[in-house]
Amino acid sequence: MKFEEILQQLEKGVFYPIYFLHGEEPYFIDKIAEVVQKLALKEEERGFNETVLYGKDADVVNLIHAAKRYPMGAPRQLIVLREAQLLDKFDLLENYFKSPQPSTVLVICYKYKSLDKRTKAYTALKNQKQALVFESKKLYDNQMAQWIGDYLKSRSLTIEPKAIMMLVEFLGAELEKVVQAADKLIVAMGPGTTHITVDHVARNIGISKEYNPFELQKALIHKDITKSNKIVKAFAANPKDFPVPVVTGVLFSFFSKLLAYYYLQDKSKSSVASALKINPFFVADYQVAARNYKGVKVAEIISLLREYDMKSKGFGNVNTPGGELLQEMVYKILH
Known part of the structure; x- marks a missing residue:
């Protein structure tokens, strides 16, 4: 079930006895848990029926006992286990997953990684129709x-x-x-x-309208030497705001797609946008850049970006500040 579908079900008052939320992206996990916590109980029911535990401090046996008890003066009780990836002896939950208490809503937030799908606990969760298993993946x-x-x-x-x-x-x-x-x-x-x-x-x-990596990219696309130098000097004066890996990352993404652009047979706006996975608004940038940079130069630029990204991290460079590295790199891109 998708993130949006889960939220829609919760808004309709549909609750599962188990929500197992795991994966690398914490935002979706926290948001689902937050909505369950908001909607599962009425305010007057929370005192006796809401329990929030943390994996590092929780005891798995006590957690199971708590999950099996009955609610008091409410149709359900809510247990939220945060930071479940830190829970000792997690596999002991297998038997509870096989036979959950229908009047308990157990929300397990297993963050920053996914549960090993080979474990018995995961198998029990996937085979349990009363459990909603959601894997929260990082967006590309x-x-x-x-x-x-x-x-x-x-x-x-x-x-x-x-x-x-x-x-x-x-x-x-x-x-x-x-x-x-x-x-x-x-x-x-x-x-x-x-x-x-x-x-x-x-x-x-707090993003400068004039001095940011996107504006540098635009200046390079148009081979605007004056503007490129002006922007990169501003970066050099504020190295904490514009670290080299951030700038090289933005430019690497663009020039890598520009290299792919050369090999597209259909260079219509819609086809380019679809192939490069970009907004059609930005197709014009690739058209301009393709006129200003030959394919061989683009390959050279990609190599330069990798080289200076490594230098900024101390590989092959001992004393050159990040700002100077950026100025040197931009000069080589433009000439």
Whole structure:
């Protein structure tokens, strides 16, 4: 079952005796647990029927006893086990998974990794129709823009493609940070504003409208030497805000896709967008870059990006500051 479908079921008052939430992406796990905790009990039922435990401190035998008891003055009791990946003797839950207490809602938050699917406990969960097993996977970088757009759309907001790219580049793939930034934008804009622009992002998220990796990428696409040098000098003056791996990561993503662009037989806007998994808005950037950089040069640029990313991490470089590395790298890209 998908994340959105689980939330929809909860809103309808449908609860499973077991929610086993595991995987590398903590945001989806925390959100589902939060909604279950909000909706499973009425406020007056919580005192005797809500238990929150933490894996590091919990005893698995006591947890099973707690899960088997009956609710008091309510149709169900709720037990939330957080940080379940730290629970000692987790496999002892196997027998409970085979025969869960129908009046208990047991939410198990097993974060930052997935439970080994070869274990008996996992097999018992998968075979139990009264258990909802959800694996929370990290989003790929090329999925982030779509996810942000959908998240804002669910709140009746739209956003400029360029503004999405700024958020993705600045915040990375940590959904919790992305959601916090999006919610901050919603509050800052206030009622009446339904379209998020680059200006909104720059003002409220602390991303420079003029000096950011996306603007450097744009300057390089157009082979604008003056603007490229201006931006990279700003990066050099603020190395903590613009670390080399962040900049090389953004540029590597673009130039890798540019190399793939050369091999596309159908270079229509819709075909390129589909093949490269990008917003159609950005296809023009690849068309311009393909005119300004030959395929051999693009391959050279990709090699340069790898080289300077490694240098920024201390490989083959002892004393050169990150800012100087960026300036040197950009010079080689442009010449």
